[in-house]
Amino acid sequence: MTADALDGIDDVDWASLGHAYGSAEDVPGVLRDAVGADEELARDAIEHLYGSVYHQGTLYSATPWAVPFVARLAADPGTPRRAHLVNLLGAIAKSEDARPEVLADVRTALARETSRLLPLLDDPDDDVRHLATHLLGHLPRSTAAEVVPALRARQERETSPLVLAGLLAAAVRLSPADSAEWPAGELAPNRPAAASAGALWAIADAGLPWPDAATDAVIRLWLDGEPLKGWIWSHDPFSHIVARLDRASFTRICRALFERGGADAARTAIRTAYQRCVRSRSAREEFAPLLAAGIDHPDVQVRVAAATAVRDVTAAAALAADSLAALVADPRAADDGSPEARLVELAFETLIGLGDPRWHAPLATALTAGRVTSDGLHLLIDIGVPCDPALLAAVRDRLAALPAQWSSERGGYDGLQSRMQWHNEVNALTRLPHHWGPDAADAVPELVRFVPHDEWWAVRAIGAIGPAASAAVPALAQVQDDPTAKWERRLDYAQALSAVTGDVSRLSGLVAEAVAAGETVAAARVALNRGLPLDGIIPALRDIAGTPTSDEHAIMDRIEAAKLLLDADAAGPQDAAVLSAAADALDAGKFAAEVADLTGRLGPAAADLVPGLRAALLPDDRLASHPAALPLRMLTGNHRTFHPVALALRRLTGDTEPLVEAVRLKFPYWGVGPWLVESLRELGADAAPLLPMLRELAHGDDAISLFSGVEGQQVRRDEEQRGQLLAVLAELGH
Missing domain, CATH: 1.25.40 (Serine Threonine Protein Phosphatase 5, Tetratricopeptide repeat)
Incomplete structure (x- = not known):
């Protein structure tokens, strides 16, 4: 039967059609592999179908031509891996991301397959029936007269709660007015929980009148957790439902779930109330007490959810300040990586953001123990916390405890995660002395350790500290003078060295060397930022800006060189090199944004570029x-x-x-x-x-x-x- 389903597939001119990866001539072979005997080949083929004729929701000219063959395969009980094909058709049917003519062709192709697809509702496989509701519910509404009676007929003998919910959702989507009484009748307490939850979702999604019993039904259904786990129609049905409710109903539901439900219900209430705060400014004051109360909930995951919300909602943070201060009192008590440790981290960040001084003494302890997140450290900078002896000592202790370079021996995913945590922490810790400048001079010995390997703020921190960082001069000079180091790195170190010593002669010499080595743009940028003479650099910049090239990196260099010429007042709007850099980059077709910035500065002299900009x-x-x-x-x-x-x-x-x-x-x-x-x-x-x-x-x-x-x-x-x-x-x- 599988072979019959593909009859005629080779008669289609697939090479003239396209999908996400170009020509669609591979579609026949991919479909055959998807239903073939080789499991590994089939898995790759199915993945390719999802990435080609349906790519992240986008449909292509090949999609409507593929639909009939996929539908025949999906409808054939003898086809292996049918559920994947039914799911693919449902995703295609739901999508609205394509050219109008492609969308029209896809919908026409799907509508033609309606009679073939309806028997999927009686398939013995629960998963196939579940996915079929999603597919049938997203067929064109012109099919409602044929599909809705089949959905109602299946409801009378359906035993799967998720399928029941899907039948409701499909009928209401296809024919909201004619199906409105069906979901309302599913809200009775004696109906399956999933069916009632699906009915609520369908009512909310279609914007149907909210029944009197609906709010109580939401509370009853979600008190014990999510009744629609794994439902194809929505990954978060509760949020979808309550987002459409009036303020009074929404508030009543969240409070009931938090106060009367278990941990899952309380977490749902906190998460959903916070989502409302993200969208609505007035909700922030209203739900602040609920979010703050979550900090004291007996379940740690609820407390973490509440702390995440409280950190963001200032009104709630103020109410929870005492509880948060109690959490940070002994930051070493929680096991590293545990939910309790995450709770302490969030409490620190919230208290810092509030300006509550109770974070200060515990933070020094937590810093030394490595219990402060990089977000918390960056927050110290963002709100302008000044340097003080206790904080500086803690930063120094933590920097001294961290390796200056990551060992490549730590492999695998765990090693990657550890490296990222180390990198983020060093980045934040070295950014603090940079922010504090000369006040952080005592941290120079710890910063010097990172100079040879610096990927963070250590070198810039030393430059910000200035003359008091003289102990770093040998380490900075070693990298500055290293002919094997990248020029950008050498120039960074030279700038820091100049800031420490006050001597710009070596920096000027290195800029000249960089120009001679072909790193003119980077060298000119440093010279311009540091107020160094540009006389010897201008001719090289002009050569770069005026020399045609097809290399993308070189095109960007031309644009940068042209901008630097303007920044240095070494070129006017009529400058031929600058104009040619802009025109050639625009012709290359990939640099419209960069060219736009340049041409906007040129004014009327760039009038010839206007047609190209309009096309972009x-x-x-x-x-x-x-x-x-x-x-x-x-x-x-x-x-x-x-x-x-x-x-x-x-x-x-x-x-x-x-x-x-x-x-x-x-x-x-x-x-x-x-x-x-x-x-x-x-x-x-x-x-x-x-x-x-x-x-x-x-x-x-x-x-x-x-x-x-x-x-x-x-x-x-x-x-x-x-x-x-x-x-x-x-x-x-x-």
């Missing part, structure tokens, strides 16, 4: 034909091109629309930053179309960006960005 705004056919995909591309990389190019066009042509659209698209993902200030200043009065959005984000309840900031630090990030946005609007008179 939409760098591929998919964007040009499917503008709805643009926000996703802004998130995944196109923002590097779109915004700087739009800014350059504004400066060159006065065009407003590209820059306004770039800000509108970039802002929700990247929030406030220097880029926004620069854009608003450039737009001036033409920023008016953006002001309603910016004012709402500055003064409203929604967080500025759900995509910016490190997880677990998003509330603080939002509050920082809100302050910056208010300042920008005030500066510009808005």
